[in-house]
Amino acid sequence: xxxxxxxxxxxxxxxxxxxxxxxxxxxxxxxxxxxxxxxxxxxxxxxxxxxxxxxxxxxxxxxxxxxxxxxxxxxxxxxxxxxxxxxxxxxxxxxxxxxxxxxxxxxxxxxxxxxxxxxxxxxxxxxxxxxxxxxxxxxxxxxxxxxxxxxxxxxxxxxxxxxxxxxxxxxxxxxxxxxxxxxxxxxxxxxxxxxxxxxxxxxxxxxxxxxxxxxxxxxxxxxxxxxxxxxxxxxxxxxxxxxxxxxxxxxxxxxx
Amino acid sequence: xxxxxxxxxxxxxxxxxxxxxxxxxxxxxxxxxxxxxxxxxxxxxxxxxxxxxxxxxxxxxxxxxxxxxxxxxxxxxxxxxxxxxxxxxxxxxxxxxxxxxxxxxxxxxxxxxxxxxxxxxxxxxxxxxxxxxxxxxxxxxxxxxxxxxxxxxxxxxxxxxxxxxxxxxxxxxxxxxxxxxxxxxxxxxxxxxxxxxxxxxxxxxxxxxxxxxxxxxxxxxxxxxxxxxxxxxxxxxxxxxxxxxx
Numbered sequence: 001x002x003x004x005x006x007x008x009x010x011x012x013x014x015x016x017x018x019x020x021x022x023x024x025x026x027x028x029x030x031x032x033x034x035x036x037x038x039x040x041x042x043x044x045x046x047x048x049x050x051x052x053x054x055x056x057x058x059x060x061x062x063x064x065x066x067x068x069x070x071x072x073x074x075x076x077x078x079x080x081x082x083x084x085x086x087x088x089x090x091x092x093x094x095x096x097x098x099x100x101x102x103x104x105x106x107x108x109x110x111x112x113x114x115x116x117x118x119x120x121x122x123x124x125x126x127x128x129x130x131x132x133x134x135x136x137x138x139x140x141x142x143x144x145x146x147x148x149x150x151x152x153x154x155x156x157x158x159x160x161x162x163x164x165x166x167x168x169x170x171x172x173x174x175x176x177x178x179x180x181x182x183x184x185x186x187x188x189x190x191x192x193x194x195x196x197x198x199x200x201x202x203x204x205x206x207x208x209x210x211x212x213x214x215x216x217x218x219x220x221x222x223x224x225x226x227x228x229x230x231x232x233x234x235x236x237x238x239x240x241x242x243x244x245x246x247x248x249x250x251x252x253x254x255x256x
Numbered sequence: 257x258x259x260x261x262x263x264x265x266x267x268x269x270x271x272x273x274x275x276x277x278x279x280x281x282x283x284x285x286x287x288x289x290x291x292x293x294x295x296x297x298x299x300x301x302x303x304x305x306x307x308x309x310x311x312x313x314x315x316x317x318x319x320x321x322x323x324x325x326x327x328x329x330x331x332x333x334x335x336x337x338x339x340x341x342x343x344x345x346x347x348x349x350x351x352x353x354x355x356x357x358x359x360x361x362x363x364x365x366x367x368x369x370x371x372x373x374x375x376x377x378x379x380x381x382x383x384x385x386x387x388x389x390x391x392x393x394x395x396x397x398x399x400x401x402x403x404x405x406x407x408x409x410x411x412x413x414x415x416x417x418x419x420x421x422x423x424x425x426x427x428x429x430x431x432x433x434x435x436x437x438x439x440x441x442x443x444x445x446x447x448x449x450x451x452x453x454x455x456x457x458x459x460x461x462x463x464x465x466x467x468x469x470x471x472x473x474x475x476x477x478x479x480x481x482x483x484x485x486x487x488x489x490x491x492x493x494x495x496x497x498x499x500x501x502x
């Protein structure tokens with residue numbers, strides 16, 4: 001479980017996050033949604049420690065990130081797996097070397113143990129016979145899968161995904177969404193996904209945090225989103241005529 | 257941003273770079289790769305340029321110093337000292353700033369804008385140390401070897417062009433390069449190559465590591481790295497010459 005309390009973050013005097021608090025539960029897919037520039041990526045980067053916060057607290061299962069020393073932070077980071085928007089795979093390393101990288105850096109595993117773990121991770125994300133390919137030889141969907149495999153290589157307690165569906169076709173997006181949801185439940189980890197993909201919101205949103213202009217705009221789950229009267233959220237989620245129609249149909253069904 | 261900000265940030269980065277490595281064996285593997293990429297792969301271009309420059313210096317000395325009052329072995333001697341004192345240390349370092357420096361800046365810049373560096377940081381890896389320390393050690397370690405190769409190739413260049421142009425015989429040229437040899441010149445130049453090697457690797461690494469933006473900024477940073485490193489090489493050449501020849 002990750003708890004954030006009254007997070008404040010500014011850049012050059014401009015407040016990007018204003019007093020944001022919430023709890024991201026373990027074993028569930030927690031989504032952060034919001035318009036571009038609303039502060040959701042900044043929030044995610046604050047939680048993982050890429051940005052220092054100006055105020056508030058971030059608690060990883062009760063452990064305060066801010067009060068940790070350099071060594072403790074290093075250990076905490078080894079419990080974190082992150083999937084970046086474009087995968088962020090190391091260009092100079094093959095698929096196998098990318099997934100093995102955290103094991104090489106932080107474990108004393110034997111070559112055989114590493115190979116077993118590597119194959120397990122790659123099979124878990126449905127990547128086969130691609131061990132010796134380089135990131136430039138992979139499709140967008142494969143890159144995301146390899147990035148997920150690398151993120152889970154050290155059995156993380158916390159998984160972060162920054163727009164995992166960007167640049168993917170709808171079918172591959174659903175596959176990636178389902179994969180993240182399955183992994184979250186299977187390994188009982190705390191997963192936080194930063195997205196503005198409405199399919200993801202509806203399909204895998206166990207907990208949804210809506211960020212609007214740096215503030216917490218709404219919080220709930222995917223079924224509650226249809227019944228909310230929050231104007232900003234409705235304007236964001238049901239922006240297209242198609243999704244507006246969908247909401248009306250859903251409400252009519254609920255009324256009946 | 258001001259110059260002071262850059263100087264401060266550069267030294268803070270150096271502190272981060274020289275922290276204790278997470279796993280020595282991985283760093284040693286990286287170091288070997290960097291020695292090959294940045295050092296050994298530069299031998300070819302260093303040799304080619306040095307052979308030509310040695311030949312050109314020999315010809316220039318022949319045409320400009322031809323005098324009945326001057327012994328002809330001065331051509332070999334002049335070529336040797338020019339190579340040792342300035343060409344194979346300073347000019348070669350300026351050339352390496354272009355080849356190695358732009359390579360380092362663009363590699364780290366690309367890694368930064370594609371979030372590969374962020375990805376390492378989140379894993380708990382000291383990205384500055386993992387990515388930059390092996391490059392600095394590799395370039396500093398290889399610089400004296402490249403200097404020696406350059407001097408050797410330059411002397412061979414002179415040995416080819418001098419007798420071919422009819423300006424000097426092989427025997428006189430060899431007499432020239434073995435006469436009035438001052439070992440201090442070699443020590444002085446090797447000290448310079450250590451300093452220049454550090455600049456060639458650390459300044460572009462600093463600029464590439466902190467790049468912001470997209471591909472265009474990476475390109476600009478690469479150019480900026482070459483220009484800034486070249487200016488710093490010339491500045492430190494001046495300072496070291498003044499300090500060590502006093």
